[in-house]
Amino acid sequence: MKIVTYNVNGLRPRIQQYGSLKKLLDSLDADIICFQETKLSKHDLRADLVRAEGYESFFSCTRTNDRGRSGGYSGVATFCRVKSAFLSNEVALPIYAEEGFTGLLATSKGYEPRKEESPSIAEGLECFSRDELLKIDSEGRCLITDHGHFVLFNLYGPRAVQDDSERIQFKLTFYKLLERRWECLLLQGRRIIIVGDLNIAPAAIDRCDAEPDFEKNGFRRWFRSLLVQNGGRLLDVFRAKHPDRNGAYTCWSQSTGAEEFNFGSRIDHILSAGSCLHDEENQEGHDFVTCHVAECDILMQFQRWKPGNTPRGCVNHKISTSTFHRWKGGRSIKLEGSDHVPVYTSLVEIPEVMQHSTPSLSTRYHPQVCGSQQTLVSMFTRRQTTEQVISEESESPQIPSHEEFISTPEKYDSRASHSMMIGSQRNTNILPGIEAKKKARHSQGSQLTLNSFFQKRTHRSETCSSRFTGSKLCQTDISYSQIEPNGVPSADDESGASIENTQKECQLDACDTDKEKRKVALQEWQRIHQLMQNSVPLCKGHQEPCVPRVVKKAGPNLGRRFYVCARAEGPSSNPEANCGYFKWAAVLKSKGKGK
Ligand SMILES: [Zn+2]
Numbered sequence: 263m264k265i266v267t268y269n270v271n272g273l274r275p276r277i278q279q280y281g282s283l284k285k286l287l288d289s290l291d292a293d294i295i296c297f298q299e300t301k302l303s304k305h306d307l308r309a310d311l312v313r314a315e316g317y318e319s320f321f322s323c324t325r326t327n328d329r330g331r332s333g334g335y336s337g338v339a340t341f342c343r344v345k346s347a348f349l350s351n352e353v354a355l356p357i358y359a360e361e362g363f364t365g366l367l368a369t370s371k372g373y374e375p376r377k378e379e380s381p382s383i384a385e386g387l388e389c390f391s392r393d394e395l396l397k398i399d400s401e402g403r404c405l406i407t408d409h410g411h412f413v414l415f416n417l418y419g420p421r422a423v424q425d426d427s428e429r430i431q432f433k434l435t436f437y438k439l440l441e442r443r444w445e446c447l448l449l450q451g452r453r454i455i456i457v458g459d460l461n462i463a464p465a466a467i468d469r470c471d472a473e474p475d476f477e478k479n480g481f482r483r484w485f486r487s488l489l490v491q492n493g494g495r496l497l498d499v500f501r502a503k504h505p506d507r508n509g510a511y512t513c514w515s516q517s518t519g520a521e522e523f524n525f526g527s528r529i530d531h532i533l534s535a536g537s538c539l540h541d542e543e544n545q546e547g548h549d550f551v552t553c554h555v556a557e558c559d560i561l562m563q564f565q566r567w568k569p570g571n572t573p574r575g576c577v578n579h580k581i582s583t584s585t586f587h588r589w590k591g592g593r594s595i596k597l598e599g600s601d602h603v604p605v606y607t608s609l610v611e612i613p614e615v616m617q618h619s620t621p622s623l624s625t626r627y628h629p630q631v632c633g634s635q636q637t638l639v640s641m642f643t644r645r646q647t648t649e650q651v652i653s654e655e656s657e658s659p660q661i662p663s664h665e666e667f668i669s670t671p672e673k674y675d676s677r678a679s680h681s682m683m684i685g686s687q688r689n690t691n692i693l694p695g696i697e698a699k700k701k702a703r704h705s706q707g708s709q710l711t712l713n714s715f716f717q718k719r720t721h722r723s724e725t726c727s728s729r730f731t732g733s734k735l736c737q738t739d740i741s742y743s744q745i746e747p748n749g750v751p752s753a754d755d756e757s758g759a760s761i762e763n764t765q766k767e768c769q770l771d772a773c774d775t776d777k778e779k780r781k782v783a784l785q786e787w788q789r790i791h792q793l794m795q796n797s798v799p800l801c802k803g804h805q806e807p808c809v810p811r812v813v814k815k816a817g818p819n820l821g822r823r824f825y826v827c828a829r830a831e832g833p834s835s836n837p838e839a840n841c842g843y844f845k846w847a848a849v850l851k852s853k854g855k856g857k
């Protein structure tokens with residue numbers, strides 16, 4: 263049995279890259295695939311993005327717009343490769359699935375509705391307020407699936423930069439609560455496997471440029487304190503298998519071209535806790551990893567940068583897009599793929615589990631997915647699925663109760679849970695008549711609703727105007743080399759819209775009256791571009807043209823331009839890597855024009 267974790271940096275672009283969701287999933291060749299940063303919002307969940315033949319899938323999307331994000335950001339998805347979603351003994355098919363980890367997200371229960379009206383707080387978290395818990399669980403950062411022999415956490419840990427105290431607090435609370443949740447499961451004797459992008463490189467060996475006090479950071483200390491060798495209960499499965507491997511990174515900053523010199527960090531993890539499945543009286547020398555983990559490694563073949571991407575001998579060449587193919591401080595050479603690579607583990611001697619059916623959280627039962635008529639293919643798939651559901655349901659599966667359930671349900675009835683799932687969302691019947699038409703119209707992904715169209719437009723014009731007035735330029739970290747002729751801005755690591763998304767929005771906009779305005783703005787931009795290109799300095803280390811950047815950090819220099827060495831970031835010992843050259847740009851006369 264193989265489990266893969268992969269921060270896809272946008273599920274939509276990855277699907278485009280592979281041609282279809284099924285091809286993407288098949289390329290990972292795993293029984294359980296955990297994606298992070300799907301960047302899909304709830305209304306994005308269409309059949310072609312969430313359903314693939316041979317897989318059951320579970321999604322958690324962000325539910326908050328607190329942080330000025332447009333549409334989806336963050337988000338996790340778990341795909342389970344199964345032969346049957348009904349009356350199956352397969353370990354990959356979850357017995358239970360839960361969105362979030364606080365127990366409060368209503369759609370998470372795969373069983374009959376409980377007697378209480380509202381969902382109840384997960385064990386171990388009762389001392390926290392509902393508001394606090396909901397806030398922590400509202401960003402689509404966790405899916406829990408119970409596979410009988412183990413409970414699997416698919417996590418996307420919050421990212422917090424050093425001086426963002428609010429996000430640091432959020433990250434602290436997130437992990438504090440999460441730890442309580444899995445502690446509770448361990449106390450119940452459950453085995454747990456935690457996978458995902460935790461946004462924490464635990465030790466100096468896991469980071470390219472680790473400074474002497476790297477390991478003193480609170481999150482890193484906390485991470486290491488969880489590990490068995492430090493008195494905790496978790497095993498870092500990758501490190502258990504490769505204790506001394508250096509340069510084993512899973513993520514590279516995409517704004518510095520760091521992949522070229524493997525200047526990265528290991529923040530995507532597979533952790534496990536609990537005993538092995540052997541029935542030995544003496545458990546000495548037995549643990550889950552020793553007895554069941556055959557291998558754990560990083561799938562480097564998914565890395566975007568390949569040696570051919572950066573031909574040498576370009577030194578002293580003038581910047582010209584046709585001949586200069588090196589990564590050049592921008593994203594003008596778009597490397598296809600995620601800035602992360604997948605990590606996998608293969609498990610052995612995991613016996614089948616008792617017969618069960620897929621939990622109602624499966625996208626199979628998602629009304630929007632069932633109701634969407636996106637493509638002819640998905641329409642037929644849907645019909646097939648529906649027929650299957652009906653025929654399977656008529657057999658009325660009898661699921662025996664299981665002592666290892668996270669919260670022991672009395673009886674599982676797929677129809678009951680289905681209706682519960684539906685009941686938990688407004689405007690979701692089984693979609694007859696007018697309701698169905700309404701729903702279909704609403705959920706057609708390619709045809710935006712009027713409402714969302716206007717929302718997107720508003721957001722779009724904001725971005726565009728701010729970019730061209732120059733005053734808010736910093737927000738999107740745009741330097742001129744990152745602007746493509748059609749005005750596509752670059753997207754930051756955690757920013758809401760992917761480049762692809764933005765492109766789509768731009769195309770949308772192209773057909774309205776803003777077009778002319780934008781054309782004028784673009785011309786103005788190109789004029790500034792030209793002005794700047796004439797004054798691009800050469801870097802000290804390589805005597806090559808620099809790239810311009812803009813200060814995006816709040817402070818006295820906000821919005822100010824500067825130049826840096828165009829080469830990719832790498833170890834300072836490597837003369838081929840970025841030489842660290844920096845120079846402020848002269849203030850442009852045209853600054854402020856067009857405001
Ligand atoms: Zn054993």
Ligand SMILES: [Zn+2]
Pocket residue numbers: 801802803804805806827828829840841842843
């Ligand atoms: Zn240089």
